[in-house]
Amino acid sequence: MKVVKKIGWVVVIVFVIAQFFGPEKNEGDLTTITAFVNETKPSEEVHKILKEACFDCHSNKTRYPWYSTITPINYWMADHVKVGKKKLNFSKWSEYSLRRKAHKMEELYEEVEKKNMPLDSYTWTHREANLTARQIKLVVDWAKQVESAYEKQKTTK
Numbered sequence: 099m100k101v102v103k104k105i106g107w108v109v110v111i112v113f114v115i116a117q118f119f120g121p122e123k124n125e126g127d128l129t130t131i132t133a134f135v136n137e138t139k140p141s142e143e144v145h146k147i148l149k150e151a152c153f154d155c156h157s158n159k160t161r162y163p164w165y166s167t168i169t170p171i172n173y174w175m176a177d178h179v180k181v182g183k184k185k186l187n188f189s190k191w192s193e194y195s196l197r198r199k200a201h202k203m204e205e206l207y208e209e210v211e212k213k214n215m216p217l218d219s220y221t222w223t224h225r226e227a228n229l230t231a232r233q234i235k236l237v238v239d240w241a242k243q244v245e246s247a248y249e250k251q252k253t254t255k
């Protein structure tokens with residue numbers, strides 16, 4: 099029993115000390131997404147869906163919930179954002195080539211259609227990101243349209 103108590107204290111102390119450490123936050127400027135929005139012209143509804151379900155991990159600006167300050171949750175989240183941004187960053191849209199943009203739009207509707215995105219761990223805590231069939235269709239239709247516009251531009255270039 100004594101040992102269990104000691105271990106308990108060590109865990110508590112380590113947890114408390116760990117709170118002084120945290121990853122760098124993803125808190126860039128939200129206006130970096132404007133170029134993407136202007137170019138792909140999502141409807142107001144699609145824009146809202148992307149904002150509520152995707153931008154936190156796929157742009158330079160994450161909206162942090164209160165529990166995101168708790169170590170180790172913060173590291174776990176930062177990892178999602180880091181990997182998510184590396185794969186697809188709407189804040190860097192203007193730096194993408196035409197080919198890459200078309201390809202990313204294709205991946206976007208595939209991932210949303212298959213319900214791979216947003217990540218489950220995200221929809222557990224962000225209920226508005228749990229997309230309805232109607233919302234999925236809106237996003238998929240929009241992304242397909244944008245993709246084919248990029249494909250056309252590719253062939254005329």
Ligand code: HEC
Pocket residue numbers: 148151152153154155156177178179181182185186202205206207209210215216217219220
């Ligand atoms: C909680 C963070 C998170 C959210 C929210 C999120 N994603 Fe992702 N996304 C990731 C991560 C991490 C990956 C890479 C790992 C993977 O493919 O599972 C990824 C991968 C992707 C990919 C694949 C890109 C590639 O090059 O393979 C697409 C497309 C994508 N996400 C689109 C979306 C869309 C659209 C939304 C909103 C409907 C969304 N994501 C919401 C974290 C997130």
